[in-house]
Amino acid sequence: MTDAASLIADLGRRARTAAVSLAGLPTRAKAAGLVAAAAALRADEAAILAANARDVAEGAARGLSGAMLDRLRLDPARVAAMAAGVEAVAALPDPVGQVIDTSMRPNGLALSRVRVPIGVIGIVYDSRPNVTADAAALCVMAGNAAILRGGSEAAHSNAAIHGAMARGFAAAGLPGDAAQLVPTTDRAAVGAMLAADGVIDLIIPRGGKSLVARVQAEARVPVLAHLDGINHIYVDASADDAMARAIVLDAKLRRTGVCGAMETLLIDRGFADAAGLIAALRDAGCVVRGDGRAQALVPGLDAASDADWDTEYLDAIAAVAIVDGLEGAIAHIAAHGSHHTDAIVAEDAGVAERFLAAVDSAIVLWNASTQFADGGEFGLGAEIGIATGRLHARGPVALEGLTTYKWIGRGTGQVRG
Structure with missing residues (x-):
């Protein structure tokens, strides 16, 4: 499938089906999937590092700055930290189903606000391959399906990391489309994600200023992001x-x-x-x-x-x-x-x-x-990014920031009349 809009629509349909399944899974099932994914990352260390070495070599040849190459580069310690971060997310309290508050109306109607998954989350990021693991782990643990679109400079690394994560999820019985990697580096795929209102529920850009500025300017889907870190x-x-x-x-x-x-x-x-x-x-x-x-x-x-x-x-x-x-x-x-x-x-x-x-x-x-300024340092496990807006989530965005809530009312036959 070469048409970008059709590609994203197909990924979105599959993600929606997976999201419905994930939303109903108990905490232990989601956590088991993350633990299995972490084990797969460790088992695939050599393949991940080989893929990353290819990306780094190609990036250096294209003239990427030292800072950008540092963001791109993996080593055994960083792969180990990536796997540990996924396990840390598995050990965090599950926000899904958490009762935020309750109230009793004068007519006896009992109300509560309960945390629920957002649904399908699109992550657009550039040169940090660890975002592939962080984003997949956080989205899945919060009961969401993820559509991941990494930058071309980390394409080989992202594919290797995603492959390991997917095998771990499958081994633990999680939906096969829980976290999908967009299989093209064509920039048109990003545009299709940004226009996918009704297919993707939330877009989270993680990367440089030009990437985030494009997402904020073009998106027809709600965006959770920061533009600059001044x-x-x-x-x-x-x-x-x-x-x-x-x-x-x-x-x-x-x-x-x-x-x-x-x-x-x-x-x-x-x-x-x-x-x-x-x-x-x-x-x-x-x-x-x-x-x-x-x-x-x-x-x-x-x-x-x-x-x-x-x-x-x-x-x-x-x-x-x-x-x-x-x-x-x-x-x-x-x-x-x-x-x-x-x-x-x-x-x-x-x-x-x-x-x-x-x-x-x-x-x-x-x-x-x-x-x-890091979710791990805040005790949140891996983070999806830093949000600087004033709505929904702010600062390091981890599990709780990837949920919304719904109202539940329990009555005894009340009518407004």
């Missing part, structure tokens, strides 16, 4: 110098290509060693671009342009501004942030609590690296 760390005058250095270096340089990486460093003009903190970041291999006050503190510092404050670098580059205390930091974040993850380093608890309350981001941290 994350800030504000170092208050009360911050411990050693702690500030450790957090800033980790937040920027641990992995520069992840959406939780710090992109802008804000330093209170009252912080005693702002120059030393900026120099430490630069000495660690980061290109630092500063505002006028930062340049005055560190001779030879590159000048930041207006665009730098609104840029997600995903690379060893950071913008630095010296601000007038907490209010200056909050104002800067409000003007330039993307509502993803922002952090404060401070010993003054009063200042920290004001920051936590005032910054309108999905994740706000005190004395911790922004690289903790």
Whole structure:
């Protein structure tokens, strides 16, 4: 089948049938499927790594950046972590069937809100092959069927990972179409998914800015996403110098290509060693671009342009501004942030609590690296992504974020009359 719309419609019909079956499965059956899938990932490690090596070689030949190659590359430790993440999801409390709240109406009608699966979820992602395993595990455990469309740069890796997961699901008796991989890298398939209103219930993009922007612009299906990870760390005058250095270096340089990486460093003009903190970041291999006050503190510092404050670098580059205390930091974040993850380093608890309350981001941290913006680090198991909107789900989206709810009423013959 070569027509993209027909292909997605066929996948959607099969997914809908699988979703109906998954919605009725007990927790133990879904968990057994995930445990079997994790075992299959471990058993297929050599094949997965061989497929990934092919993707990495092709990506390098096409000129992918170092950060993008890092997102793409797998090794034995990452495959093991992928399998462990799937098992972690299997061990999480099942949200399906959870009673959110109950009430009794004056007429005796008993009402309750109960969590139920969303249905068919389409995942569109680019160069991270681990998303194939994470997305399949989370969707299935939450009782949803998944249609997965990975990027062309990870096509071989995605196929190997999906093949292992599918064999594990089948061995445990889960529906064969519980998680389907779109069998083409043609961009028309993405467009067909975005237009598949009534076939796909929710689209979740996970990847770079251009991918997410396209999804948000074209989708006729509801979308759960974040566009940018323009994350800030504000170092208050009360911050411990050693702690500030450790957090800033980790937040920027641990992995520069992840959406939780710090992109802008804000330093209170009252912080005693702002120059030393900026120099430490630069000495660690980061290109630092500063505002006028930062340049005055560190001779030879590159000048930041207006665009730098609104840029997600995903690379060893950071913008630095010296601000007038907490209010200056909050104002800067409000003007330039993307509502993803922002952090404060401070010993003054009063200042920290004001920051936590005032910054309108999905994740706000005190004395911790922004690289903790991750579902696994939040105890949620593997995540489907970070959501920065204000509806349905926000922050790391895991099992609960992949459910909706319905109202159930239990009566004794009530009529409105």
